């Protein structure tokens with residue numbers, strides 16, 4: 001294990017020396033204020049240990065990484081009937097694109113683009129008031145991370161609500177097809193709050209560990225999803241987790257992963273580790289620039305790619 005700690009330290013050092021860090025997300029003003037010079041990484045192992053380097057204890061906005069958790073939660077509530085609302089094919093389009101929705105009759109390509117995640121939020125909202133649905137999501141993530149300190153950054157939620165026209169368009173458009181069934185402001189309330197969840201790398205790596213362990217969370221000894229379902233969630237992360245950068249991420253890193261515009265990435269080495277990395281600067285597709293490079297180096301040095309060395 002010394003070797004893994006050594007590799008993480010090296011990667012954090014290399015990240016600290018980088019000048020070209022990409023650009024922090026500008027369209028959510030609260031995210032635009034984040035200092036781009038930060039970098040953190042954490043690796044959670046099936047035996048319960050978590051190894052870290054850099055700013056692994058600094059909380060950041062998990063944004064679209066939350067879509068992995070809401071998909072897992074919604075699959076638990078609805079089972080495979082979820083797939084009548086949302087597809088599971090890569091979109092090849094930016095995360096907030098609307099173009100395919102019209103051609104495909106309001107059914108989003110996958111649960112990780114914004115439209116798909118908004119449709120999943122609508123499903124989680126069934127039988128709930130918006131506040132209850134938000135509470136359910138936060139409780140689920142706290143339980144996965146085995147940490148009650150996970151919280152929502154209300155300033156980020158408010159900032160995104162105030163600048164949420166694009167997501168509102170997606171939601172209204174889907175409502176006209178019946179993919180969204182609740183009032184749009186309720187659905188967006190859930191969606192913006194799930195995106196505004198703040199976690200650090202250590203918490204995020206721990207929360208993803210069930211996906212590396214056949215659906216079982218070794219921290220709490222609970223079966224979160226079946227092994228079969230965990231395998232499928234990993235498959236969707238691999239194909240769709242980085243939007244129109246998913247092919248590049250698979251090519252460079254070779255792990256299922258999910259990014260967010262806060263600069264976080266959760267990556268899963270099945271059977272081996274759950275990895276969270278964070279650096280706020282993004283590449284042009286909206287994925288963490290140094291985060292992707294760090295994961296590429298980690299899988300190369302540890303030989304963790306699912307495709308071999």
Ligand code: GLN
Pocket residue numbers: 063064065095096114160167192195259260261262286
């Ligand atoms: N909350 C962001 C949005 O809806 C999430 C996008 C992302 O992380 N890629 O625009």
